[in-house]
Amino acid sequence: MPSKAMLALAALAITAIGAGALSNIASADEGGDGWRGRHGNGGMMRNFMERYDANKDGKVSQEEIDTNRAEWFAKFDVDKNGTLSLQEFEALWMEAHRVEMVRAFQKLDPNGDAVVTLEEYKEPLSRFVANRDRNGDGVISKDDRRKGMELKRRDGDRKDRKDDDDSSKQQ
Known part of the structure; x- marks a missing residue:
């Protein structure tokens, strides 16, 4: 170069x-x-x-x-x-x-044996895919991201409603 x-x-x-x-x-x-x-x-x-x-x-x-x-x-x-x-x-x-x-x-290396196996190396991204694959088809796609955003919005609405309910009880 x-x-x-x-x-x-x-x-x-x-x-x-x-x-x-x-x-x-x-x-x-x-x-x-x-x-x-x-x-x-x-x-x-x-x-x-x-x-x-x-x-x-x-x-x-x-x-x-x-x-x-x-x-x-x-x-x-x-x-x-x-x-x-x-x-x-x-x-x-x-x-x-x-x-x-x-x-x-x-x-x-969660077991602390001072070596990382292939399974240990793959596990975090395997968990990442599992947590974000909203439709269970084994892949992460735009559709999964949309569903994730919808869930976040719904959870946010629920949290807001819960906060409103909690504040009305305290008054």
Whole structure:
């Protein structure tokens, strides 16, 4: 692949990754202990704080972020040319997301035997299809999505009616 195409591909990948990371961080809910996010016990925001809060004061400054980023950049710039190649960035990415990768592996290994079988690997998407196949034909289609939306609307109507009933009882 020509070098311009490689650079464009790398830039696109970095942009997509950065946007995704920022989106996840920005959407983290600061409920509970202050750092609980979309991922349950800590989630994205907890990982963010662990990585960037260098002085452990419960706050992250731009200086702490910049220092950490510079350190990681230097660590993974193996040839010390001041840039990250796609291979160098891949190593950085894998290190940064190792905890998430281990958690994903553990979810696929419910019996905790430290190996994932084909059945364990297939199970989450098998459940996904089963939960969304509204007409029982073994496939997910537009028809299933329409039926799912109708069910959500009906459930929403029921919930609204229940809320109305509950509020009228409290008056």
